Amino acid sequence: MKIAKLLATSLVAMTAAGAVSAENVMRWTSQGDALTMDPHSQNEGPTIAMNGQIYESLVTRDAALVLQPELAESWTSAPDGWTFNLRKGVKFHDGSDFTAEDVVFSFNRAMHEASDFKEQAKNVASVEVIDDYTVKLMTNGPNPILPNQLTSIYMMDKGWSEANNVVNPQDFKANEESFAVRNTNGTGPFILESRAPDELTVLNKNPNWWGNGQFPGNLDRIEYRPISNAATRVAALLSGEVDFVLDPPLQDLKRIEGAAGLQVKTVAQIRSIFFGMDQGVDELRTSDVKGANPFKDQRVREAFNLAIDKKAIQRVVMEGLSFPTGMITPPGVLGNTPENDPSYGFDVNKAKELMAAAGYGDGFQIQLDCPNNRYNNDEKICQAAVAMLAKIGVKVNLDAIPKAQHFPKIQKRTSDFYMLGWGVPTLDSHYVFSYLLASEGSWNATGYNNARVNEITDLITTETDIEKRTALIDEAWTLVRAEMPYVPIHHQVLAWGMTDKVDVPIASDDAFRPRYTVMK
Amino acid sequence: MKVTQPMFFFIFRRLAQSVLVMAVVSAISFSLFNFVGDPVNNMVGQDATREQRLEIREQLGLDDPVLTQYTRFIGNVLRGDFGISYRIKRPVSTLILERLPATLELVFVSAIIALIVGIGLGVYTGIRRHSWISRSVMAVSLIGVSLPTFIIGIALIYLFAVHLRWLPSSGRSGVLELGGWKTSLLSLEGWRAIVLPAITLSLFQLTMILRLVRAEMLEVMRSDYIKFARARGLSDRAIHFVHALRNTLVPVITVIGLNIGGLIAYSVITETVFQWPGTGLMFIQAVDFVDVPIMAAYLIFVALLFVVINLIVDILYFVVDPRIRLGGT
Numbered sequence A: 001m002k003i004a005k006l007l008a009t010s011l012v013a014m015t016a017a018g019a020v021s022a023e024n025v026m027r028w029t030s031q032g033d034a035l036t037m038d039p040h041s042q043n044e045g046p047t048i049a050m051n052g053q054i055y056e057s058l059v060t061r062d063a064a065l066v067l068q069p070e071l072a073e074s075w076t077s078a079p080d081g082w083t084f085n086l087r088k089g090v091k092f093h094d095g096s097d098f099t100a101e102d103v104v105f106s107f108n109r110a111m112h113e114a115s116d117f118k119e120q121a122k123n124v125a126s127v128e129v130i131d132d133y134t135v136k137l138m139t140n141g142p143n144p145i146l147p148n149q150l151t152s153i154y155m156m157d158k159g160w161s162e163a164n165n166v167v168n169p170q171d172f173k174a175n176e177e178s179f180a181v182r183n184t185n186g187t188g189p190f191i192l193e194s195r196a197p198d199e200l201t202v203l204n205k206n207p208n209w210w211g212n213g214q215f216p217g218n219l220d221r222i223e224y225r226p227i228s229n230a231a232t233r234v235a236a237l238l239s240g241e242v243d244f245v246l247d248p249p250l251q252d253l254k255r256i257e258g259a260a261g262l263q264v265k266t267v268a269q270i271r272s273i274f275f276g277m278d279q280g281v282d283e284l285r286t287s288d289v290k291g292a293n294p295f296k297d298q299r300v301r302e303a304f305n306l307a308i309d310k311k312a313i314q315r316v317v318m319e320g321l322s323f324p325t326g327m328i329t330p331p332g333v334l335g336n337t338p339e340n341d342p343s344y345g346f347d348v349n350k351a352k353e354l355m356a357a358a359g360y361g362d363g364f365q366i367q368l369d370c371p372n373n374r375y376n377n378d379e380k381i382c383q384a385a386v387a388m389l390a391k392i393g394v395k396v397n398l399d400a401i402p403k404a405q406h407f408p409k410i411q412k413r414t415s416d417f418y419m420l421g422w423g424v425p426t427l428d429s430h431y432v433f434s435y436l437l438a439s440e441g442s443w444n445a446t447g448y449n450n451a452r453v454n455e456i457t458d459l460i461t462t463e464t465d466i467e468k469r470t471a472l473i474d475e476a477w478t479l480v481r482a483e484m485p486y487v488p489i490h491h492q493v494l495a496w497g498m499t500d501k502v503d504v505p506i507a508s509d510d511a512f513r514p515r516y517t518v519m520k
Numbered sequence B: 001m002k003v004t005q006p007m008f009f010f011i012f013r014r015l016a017q018s019v020l021v022m023a024v025v026s027a028i029s030f031s032l033f034n035f036v037g038d039p040v041n042n043m044v045g046q047d048a049t050r051e052q053r054l055e056i057r058e059q060l061g062l063d064d065p066v067l068t069q070y071t072r073f074i075g076n077v078l079r080g081d082f083g084i085s086y087r088i089k090r091p092v093s094t095l096i097l098e099r100l101p102a103t104l105e106l107v108f109v110s111a112i113i114a115l116i117v118g119i120g121l122g123v124y125t126g127i128r129r130h131s132w133i134s135r136s137v138m139a140v141s142l143i144g145v146s147l148p149t150f151i152i153g154i155a156l157i158y159l160f161a162v163h164l165r166w167l168p169s170s171g172r173s174g175v176l177e178l179g180g181w182k183t184s185l186l187s188l189e190g191w192r193a194i195v196l197p198a199i200t201l202s203l204f205q206l207t208m209i210l211r212l213v214r215a216e217m218l219e220v221m222r223s224d225y226i227k228f229a230r231a232r233g234l235s236d237r238a239i240h241f242v243h244a245l246r247n248t249l250v251p252v253i254t255v256i257g258l259n260i261g262g263l264i265a266y267s268v269i270t271e272t273v274f275q276w277p278g279t280g281l282m283f284i285q286a287v288d289f290v291d292v293p294i295m296a297a298y299l300i301f302v303a304l305l306f307v308v309i310n311l312i313v314d315i316l317y318f319v320v321d322p323r324i325r326l327g328g329t
Helices: A002-021 A045-051 A100-111 A146-150 A158-163 A230-238 A250-258 A298-307 A310-317 A348-357 A378-390 A403-411 A430-437 A451-459 A466-483 B004-035 B039-043 B050-060 B066-078 B092-127 B132-146 B149-163 B188-221 B224-231 B236-274 B279-289 B292-320 B322-327
Strands: A025-029 A059-061 A067-069 A072-078 A081-086 A126-131 A134-138 A190-196 A200-205 A221-224 A262-277 A322-324 A365-371 A395-401 A417-423 A486-499 B176-178 B181-183
Touching (some): A081 A100, A081 A146, A100 A126, A100 A134, A100 A158, A230 A486, A230 B236, A250 A262, A250 A486, A298 A348, A310 A322, A310 A378, A365 A378, A403 B039, A417 A430, A451 A466, B004 B066, B004 B292, B092 B132, B092 B181, B092 B236, B092 B292, B132 B188, B149 B236, B224 B236, B236 B279, B236 B292
Parallel strands (some): A025 A221, A365 A417
Antiparallel strands (some): A059 A067, A072 A081, A081 A134, A126 A134, A200 A221, A262 A486, B176 B181
């Protein structure tokens, strides 16, 4: 009798404990924490992804990167701008209503001098309020892709921002912390409970979120703990302390897959890796060829493209996790086509012939600038390229350095031959043309200057006929493929590690989307 | 009374030297920042224009000569202003004060482990140097000196967190706030989290102390006064711990003193491996981001720490060793 009673009580106790643990708590990690919770202050992947769980934009993307309504339910375009119909009944976490006034406020804030999103927000000239739940985003002339450019511009509450003195993002000269760095008031599915930067960030489900019941996600609580050391990050997954690792190192994937109860998901990333060759200057800075620039000769550029074995890099350096390519933008971006995507191939003999025909049969010397802490296996790819180029007589001196020293060389256009990777948040080729191929592009250190490509870069900003626009984009890519200003290597592959009890839909933009995440 | 006067001058002279050391360290470290890279690149998104980047450089005064930047920095520091972190946009002094308890607790626990285990085993292996325990301790201690910290750390994580699942792999948990000081030493959870990083951090110092104490013990045990002590019929315990150990302490205090600074310096690696949220981890992240205000403040802080520790060690000499007092200036 006594024993039965004891058993019963302990059973009750156990079910009670079970009820507590039945709450779906997602514990996850990645290398770098969000830099700030201010949604307009840092235009950086992890920061945007973290803020996107708390804040929302008018338009968003799902895990397949298809545009989805978020705070706007629908939108229509006109030659002078786009009209957005806002979702009704949406409340910020502090209970105030989301209205057109907040949209105006948020765009003004994103356009402010101290905002890191001003380039994206610049596509909007001004915001016109039509009524409480309708806004018109005025553009300078027609803009065919405006919704694509708005997915990272999050909406803030005007009243809250004014009350807390965060009407503008923090600027670089500020000498105290702004309230919005660690406090939030969004409309999103999760509410910030606590935040210790670089230690622990805890989010709780927003019971009043407009989307409750409309999405498969069933998380009640998210605990994010950044772990900067890769081996420790993997150990946390293997030991069961976290359910999900966003960025396990490639060499550990087999180990994770082999462990009981763990799985790896992979997807092509929206990021391409390539080498740039400076064909603009009259004499290269690091070469033994004086009075001439070998890269001005298309045969040399072609020889470089043919001498680098992209498949060998995929097999040996990337352990299969890459897609060799002949384009500097990946599938998923408007403009990448099956005609232009294939790699130029690998043909050492032809490369040698081309070098000889160009007058460099004995090769030449050059320096390759390469980052060593930015892309997957960046330095190893460069080392492989050095060995491959040696076979056509080109003696490459590799200078592999941290990204903080590497990127300024490209921005200042002082590199002869460099590695760069490029992601495309808008999923449209215009983003690639305007930065990497237009002669004035701020990341185009190749000196590539093709009048027609420059012209198309401008034309596609205003061409609203989708078919005509796509044809223009294709024309430019075909020109680029023929003239080879770059040596495309591959599109990167993303790999996420997780336990079997969570289903996190992997997305090419490397963002964790809790509203689609299911815990079993 | 005769003793206090030289001590006062001694300390005064040391203080003056310390200020000079601080000035040199800060100047050298500051001139190195120019080689770390361009912070602006990390501060704005890739779609920022060249003009915007230039403007930020100008706002931050990054294009000024190093000397101008340094003078401005020292001026601000003297007014107690270390600036705002480029990376997380919070005041650097607040950040360091927030992170300091984690580092100091880690260093404290490691130092205790290194001292107790190091002196204990040192005395033991010094006295019973032919026993098999001594021989195996000495063999294992080679590992402590020769293996780098991060390998030991990762090995401990895989053994105790992944394989045995006894302890958490990383992070600091069970944190309680105690009058402005965030401590994790008051909860079981906190102790579970600190064990592995503290052992990792202490291992090198532990072996150093062990080997030093052993060598000193061997030396002292051969000396005449130990023989006389034995002849007087004192107990082994009294001989070993009162007479012998005490005389080994001068070099040990020097080494320990300097090594506590070393513990804080080494904690950079240990904290990174274990994601221990202290100042060392913050420094590594700052280097990655070229977060100059944090790097500058941290280096000055570490220099200050070494200077203060050296000063304390010098003063302790006075207390422990009468010869220094008599030798005076």
